[in-house]
Amino acid sequence: MNKTAWVFPGQGSQAVGMGVDLQDLPQAQSKFEIAEKILNYWSVLDVCQGDEETLAQTLYTQPCLYVVESILADLLIERVGLPQLVAGHSLGEYVALYAARVFDFESGLQLVKKRAELMATAEGGKMAALMKFDRTQLNDAIAQNPDVVLANDNSAEQVVISGTPEAVESILAQVKAKRAVTLNVSGAFHSPLMEEASQQFKAVLDSISFADAQVPVLSNVEPIATTNAEELKQRLIAQMTGSVRWREIMLQLPENQITKVIEVGPGKVLTGLIKRTCRDIELHNVSSKADLDQLPQLEISGIS
Structure with a gap:
């Protein structure tokens, strides 16, 4: 059926x-x-x-x-x-x-x-999308930073992270990705x-x-x-x-x-x-x- x-x-x-x-x-x-x-x-x-x-x-x-x-x-x-x-x-x-x-x-x-x-x-937060990234590297970096989370796990090759501005920037600096884009939102949604x-x-x-x-x-x-x-x-x-x-x-x-x-x-x-x-x-x-x-x-x- x-x-x-x-x-x-x-x-x-x-x-x-x-x-x-x-x-x-x-x-x-x-x-x-x-x-x-x-x-x-x-x-x-x-x-x-x-x-x-x-x-x-x-x-x-x-x-x-x-x-x-x-x-x-x-x-x-x-x-x-x-x-x-x-x-x-x-x-x-x-x-x-x-x-x-x-x-x-x-x-x-x-x-x-x-x-x-x-x-x-909502205020005081930040979100960023990562495309074609190293998932193991991302998971490890998030696990070590209590101020950021995986907000949207959209696919194997596309995710969004969410947290304090400092924490999000820290993750972006650590994780290799083909592309990373800061989202135009006011808060750290889904966090x-x-x-x-x-x-x-x-x-x-x-x-x-x-x-x-x-x-x-x-x-x-x-x-x-x-x-x-x-x-x-x-x-x-x-x-x-x-x-x-x-x-x-x-x-x-x-x-x-x-x-x-x-x-x-x-x-x-x-x-x-x-x-x-x-x-x-x-x-x-x-x-x-x-x-x-x-x-x-x-x-x-x-x-x-």
Whole structure:
């Protein structure tokens, strides 16, 4: 039996114009209207049609991605039904949980709004991406420095470190990498430096009811599939200070007999990573209405 997984990208995948082609669809219109009320009356569509600099601000990026990806997920469910597995990268995990019907659209957006606010105001940290690096050397260097962690383990050849500015610079000086890039973020996301923000976020998260997932979810901090509501909530609580273990999530796809993956959302970052990691998995992208309209062809080729 062919099994399909949906994956949802996170911050960094946003693009000006995303979601605009969905605005005339009745299902999308209602979601955009609900979102505007929850977001204190700023418009996701306006921001997505605005300038790149504004869209790239955490405060706007995360709610915009959540809303657009959730609409695409709903439309996809209408066309082909639920997949056999879902996962999301960082912010994308919230959409994965929504798609699996762990919480409703409004609850998810309230969580994302609070998360974005806390992350946008985080200070005193630094993050950097390393490409084609010596993993053993990196692991040893991190083990000897308590002020830096592996924040995003994206693939065998791409990671992000997070910590104090001094600690991050120290690691960059020690570890050989083909390329190292400092990220334009205000805080040390996915590290213990986010503990205070995590505690503030937990107060909001505790107020949201989680249901058992209708399909298994692979979580960032624990890439073992589960449908258990309490497990999924605890994993989400840990996500703000914990590592995004995307490399391990990808390796779990064939372990769960997944033969096809659809990346739901803007860009092709996640399918690019999966292509280089799981070469036998068939990959597709749904980022627009045009992609959705191609679903009959995808169904013929075995997506459904």
